[in-house]
Amino acid sequence: MTVTAADPAAVLRDFLPPEQLLTGDAVRPWGVWGWTPRTVAFPRSTEEAAAVLARASAEGWTVEPAGSGTWLWSGNSASPPDLVLSTARMHRVVEHEPGDLTITVEAGVRLSALDRHLAPHEQWLPLDPPGRCRTLGAVASTGVWGPLGAVWGGPRDLTLGVHAVTGDGRPFQAGGRVVKNVAGFDLVRLLIGSRGTLAFLTEVTLRLYPRPATDRTLVVRGRGLEDLVEGAVAAASQPATPAAVELLERFLPWEQRREAVLAVRVLGLEERVRAEEEVIRAALLRAGAGPVEELPAKEADAFWCEVRLLEEDMDLTLRLATLPARIGELVQLARAVGRMRNGRDALAHSPVRMAVHSGAGALRMAVPNLSVDSGWAERWAERLEDLRRTVQWRDGSLTVTRAPAAVVERLGAWESPGPAGELMAGLKGVFDPAGILSVDRFVLDLDRHKPA
Secondary structure, eight states: OOOOSSOHHHHHTTTSOGGGEEOGGGGGGGOBTTBOOSEEEOOSSHHHHHHHHHHHHHHTOOEEEESSSTTTTSSOOOSOOSEEEEOTTOOOEEEEETTTTEEEEETTOBHHHHHHHHGGGTEEOOOOOSSSSOBHHHHHHHTOOOTTHHHHOOHHHHEEEEEEEETTSOEEEEEOSSSSOOOSOOHHHHHTTSTTSSEEEEEEEEEOEEOOSEEEEEEEEESSGGGTHHHHHHHHTSSSOOSEEEEEEEEETTTTEEEEEEEEEEEEOHHHHHHHHHHHHHHHHHTTOOOOEEOOHHHHHHHHHHHHTTTTTOSEEEEEEOOGGGHHHHHHHHHHHHHHTTSSOOGGGSOOEEEEEGGGTEEEEEEOOOOOOTTHHHHHHHHHHHHHHHHHHTTOEEEEEEOOHHHHHHHOSSOOOTTHHHHHHHHHHHHOTTOOBTTTSSSTTGGGGSOO
């Protein structure tokens, strides 16, 4: 898409006050894949967002939806946006029905603020996606989830309804504010995880749960993830379902050694937690994992925070997925990424980190300090493509959640959509006729998938 000559900031000042616009050097923190947008706009309502998008569509400005701006590097990106449209000034609780266990919030509300609001009501949202400063709109738009997702599901399972605006400025509502909605085409599940390619989310209605009275984390330590995989599979497959089963491998610089940790989180009423803990301890011992220790509350919080921030400030982050029983194979495949860095297995003396959501069969890997030399982007793209094919042969998938733009341009963040590409292009044509939202975020060269 060709960038238009009209200055977005100059045009948007007609209906947005100056304090809701950023230009010049102030837009640099909102760069998308290293490209600086011309303007950043902060609507305060669905109506303002609709006005901005209607004008953007008419002018042909490319628009990148955002929350707090921390995930603008994720996915594909083929060109710099004219405008970043952020929900950061939309942070009201619209409606909370404690008796119904539902809440509606504006999309700019952060998960930490939501948790503080729900705490006095003894309620919570069992959602723990990676990253800092996570807004509900961004979590819904990206569809990301963390260790708790194996039991409670991700944003698609916890979102009951949304308010949103199409690419050409049409406000609409999907779903509702009750747990049971009228049957029909599920627009909510379509929009969740669409990464802003179809619409700009402005409100999110969520399903809540009673806050657990007891929260315990049991851990087993080992030298490497391979030592703990069998225990993780055993813990995740018990009738007493733990809230999360996580494998984490990190480098301890002060001790110059690598450590692996298997953590099992058990939540609920004290009596139930005690019974489940006994079942899980026995399963771990049968699997040869031990000794089992319970983390003090502060250490447990620090551990789960470390898992959540695994990918922060990394040069390359990957997500591999397969059947939960085959996570050991994912670990072995991930080892190859460490060897890619300099031709030898550098994991023993490297801050490369891995975390496995064992119950869901997903492995996240974070690699810092990529070597940049002649032909490095081509080599990395080729090797990661080989790894992707190997994972596919094992009925799995590989997603590049963060990488230098030069690598993503050659490899693509996701696998080729195949025949689904035409369906994706058709849906985008309905929601975003001018094709201005998150251009090529999912599929590079989307035009070739459009029907003739």
